[in-house]
Amino acid sequence: MWDRAFDLMLRRLLQKGSLQVTLPNGQRLHYGDGSGVLLHVELHNVATVRHLVLNPELALGEAYMNGTLTITEGDLHSFLGLIVKNYRNAPGVWWQRLLPRLRIALRRFTQNNVALRARRNVAHHYDLSDTLYDLFLDPDRQYSCGYFRDPNDTLEQAQTNKKYHIARKLMIEPGMGVLDIGCGWGGMARTLAQDFGAQVLGITLSQQQYAYASETADREGLADRVDFQLCDYRDVTGTFDRIVSVGMFEHVGLPHYHAYFQSIHDRLSPDGIALVHTIGWTGPPDATNPWIAKYIFPGGYIPTMSEVMQSVETSHLWTADVEVWRLHYAETLRHWSERFAANEDKVRALYDDRFVRMWRFYLAACEQTFRHGRQAVFQFQLTRRIDAVPLTRDYLYQPQTAK
Structure with a gap:
């Protein structure tokens, strides 16, 4: 029963490419057009086949990380790329249609x-x-999309x-007060302070990030210009000339979009500028992949532009500029995957084989979704005044002026 259902599912899914699957009973099945x-x-046990049939989006990652699905020809990136490329136009099977609808219906709860x-x-x-992140990120620990002005840029240059x-979009000037919402390990805050003369408050909910950011600022002599706090964006007081938020909006959650943008409005000075940098979904609204939600980013969500703008519009903010980055995150993740692969023995020593496979799958799946799916990066430049930024984008491409 499960073998027949599995066969039907893959024949519906894989119209292009070449995939051979060996079932637990030794039977070999072939899919795709041979290209x-x-x-x-x-697949090494019947339970894996059954789970893939009933809940493939969760089961695929679990099977790989648990070792009950192994790739014996080709590699993980090629395999996931094949799945993502075919998934966009696949008709699917009838018994899998209810679960995605249920996930979408429950988004505001989850x-x-x-x-x-x-x-x-x-x-x-x-x-x-901390050691884990040092093994695959750049030295500044930028854990968000780099900007590849040239395809040959290194990861460090792109970040x-x-x-x-x-x-540039924030039009930072010396002495300006900046709020960094979701400051991570503090790299953006330190750059704005050291290279542009800003006074920065960085907030995070991560104990590890807070400790690292604070210690690094002290070590680099920036403690008088950068302050880090363990703080929720809803609890910040005061006003700021500039607000920046990079890679944090994905953790806000749909029910809190209005509160988030209202906070930006209330904390931003009348002539201020805010910049929100987030992963975005370029298709209709969808639910978070269940494997990502369970193992990697609980509570996370990739918003569509329409979902973002609905809350921006009701927060009395001007959308001064919107920029969409295509493939930049795919290239960033390629660099991260390569560095992670080169250090897997060290990651294994920190955790175990299952953790290594889990993170290998996470990085590869995200890269292939950015490369072949509907994910991109959105940058929203927001203001309270219509004339807070220049009328054209020319100022973004002038020679860089730091402090």
Whole structure:
């Protein structure tokens, strides 16, 4: 029964490419039109087949991380790329149609990231070993999309490009007060302080990030210009000339979009500028992938532009500029995957084989979704006044002026 259902599911899904699957009973099945490189996957028990049939979006990642699905010809990136490319136009099978609809219907419950839940969600991912992140991120620990002005840019150069591009959009001047919502390990805050002379308050809910950011600012002599606090965006007081938020909006949750943008409005000076940098979904609204939600980013969600703008419009903010970055995150993730692969023995020593497979799958799946799916990066430049920024984008491409 399960073998027949599995066969039907894959025949509906895989119209292009070449995939061979060996079932637990030794039977070999072939899918696709024969194009491209042949990939071979082995499934090692009936429970995995059953789980893939009933809940493939969750089961695929679990099977790989648990070792009950192995790739014997080809590699993980090629396999996931094949799945993502075919998934866009696949008709699907009737018994899998209810679960995605249910996930969409429950989004406002699963993403109700009140302060306590938000802290738990952040700790799940960001309060892992500091050493782990040093093994695949750049030295500044930029854990968001780089900006590849040139395809040959290194990861370090792309992350510097990103920070300076955002600084240009913020039109930072010495002495300005800046709020960095979801400051991560403090790299953006330190750049705005050191290179542009800003006074920065960075807030995070991660104990590990807070400790690292504070210690690094002290070590680099920036403690008088950068302050880091363990604080929820809803609890910030005062006003700021500039507000920046990079890679944090994905953790806000649909029910809190209005509160988030209202906070930006209330904390931004009348002639201020805010920049929100977030992963975005370029298709109709969807639910978070269940494997990502369970193992990587609980409470996370990739918004569509329409979902973002609905809340911006009711927060009395001007949308001064919107920019869409295509494939930049795919390239960023390629660099992260390569660095992670080169250091897997060290990651294994920190955790175990299952953790290595889980993060290998996470990085590869995200790269292939950015490369072949509907994910991109949105940058929203927001103001309270219609004339707070120049009328054209020319100022973004003038020679860089730091402090």
